[in-house]
Amino acid sequence: MLWQLFFQQSNVVDKRLTPRWYRYEFIDTVIGSIFTQIGAAGLMVVCAFAFAGTTLFGQFVDAGAVAAGLSKTIGPLGGTLFALFLIDAALIGAAAVTLSTSYAFGDLFKIKHSLHRSLWEGRGFYAIYSALVLAAAAIVLIPHAPLGLMTLAVQVLAGILLPSATVFLLLLCNDKAVLGPWVNPTWLNILASLIVGVLVELSLILAAATLFPNIDAVALTLWLSAALVVALSVVGVLLLRRARRARRSEPALDRATWRMPPLEELTEPVATTGRTIGLLVLRGYLIFAAVLVVVKFVQLATGH
Numbered sequence: 001m002l003w004q005l006f007f008q009q010s011n012v013v014d015k016r017l018t019p020r021w022y023r024y025e026f027i028d029t030v031i032g033s034i035f036t037q038i039g040a041a042g043l044m045v046v047c048a049f050a051f052a053g054t055t056l057f058g059q060f061v062d063a064g065a066v067a068a069g070l071s072k073t074i075g076p077l078g079g080t081l082f083a084l085f086l087i088d089a090a091l092i093g094a095a096a097v098t099l100s101t102s103y104a105f106g107d108l109f110k111i112k113h114s115l116h117r118s119l120w121e122g123r124g125f126y127a128i129y130s131a132l133v134l135a136a137a138a139i140v141l142i143p144h145a146p147l148g149l150m151t152l153a154v155q156v157l158a159g160i161l162l163p164s165a166t167v168f169l170l171l172l173c174n175d176k177a178v179l180g181p182w183v184n185p186t187w188l189n190i191l192a193s194l195i196v197g198v199l200v201e202l203s204l205i206l207a208a209a210t211l212f213p214n215i216d217a218v219a220l221t222l223w224l225s226a227a228l229v230v231a232l233s234v235v236g237v238l239l240l241r242r243a244r245r246a247r248r249s250e251p252a253l254d255r256a257t258w259r260m261p262p263l264e265e266l267t268e269p270v271a272t273t274g275r276t277i278g279l280l281v282l283r284g285y286l287i288f289a290a291v292l293v294v295v296k297f298v299q300l301a302t303g304h
């Protein structure tokens with residue numbers, strides 16, 4: 001999820017973890033990711049089983065309607081358990097998503113942002129956090145608000161924006177001025193490039209399927225996959241060549257004692273032609289796709 005990128009790094013800082021504990025944080029993240037995906041897959045399997053062959057199949061309105069539908073098809077217990085799982089997810093979302101946004105605003109505006117701060121010391125941080133929770137509650141309480149459509153719109157936008165944030169994260173993970181000896185090794189850059197490429201492909205498919213429901217998704221997937229294979233092959237060759245040059249010219253640094261310099265002391269990264277063109281293309285796609293998605297969902301909400 002998009003918010004998880006911001007939450008993860010800020011939460012590590014807020015926990016005041018040192019390099020000694022990074023491996024444990026990594027294990028914690030992997031375990032959490034696996035269990036959340038198992039839970040999400042389980043809910044999809046249950047709903048597919050419950051609604052297959054009924055008039056409710058493919059007629060998603062909102063989560064409340066799903067719970068009511070499960071009560072009708074597999075019994076009241078199924079609907080009740082789904083509602084309980086939904087409450088659990090909502091509480092986690094209200095805490096984690098709004099907290100990650102508060103962290104991001106704190107970084108951007110240089111506000112003291114930490115749960116270790118007292119209410120007065122971190123008043124700006126806690127004010128943003130409280131305002132976000134209240135705003136979300138106010139939206140939910142709007143009479144006849146299309147909550148299902150809002151949920152779908154947010155998920156689509158998050159899917160479109162995720163590749164952009166991941167690209168910047170990948171660039172950051174290769175910035176030696178910031179991470180020193182903790183920069184990505186070559187194999188991880190190749191794996192990350194594959195993941196980013198797949199995310200961009202899925203983002204394109206999601207945007208196309210949302211904006212043009214009658215599009216041939218299979219043909220689009222095949223063409224995009226072929227382009228992805230070519231692009232990743234080129235990127236892999238370039239990364240391997242760069243790694244060989246780096247091994248010959250760069251001194252080793254101690255990972256245990258490395259600390260990132262203050263932001264004020266960091267120099268701006270070199271803006272190469274390839275990087276500039278790539279970021280401009282990515283930014284243009286994001287703006288274009290986001291505007292089209294917003295227009296599409298406004299049309300759906302107003303019935304036009």
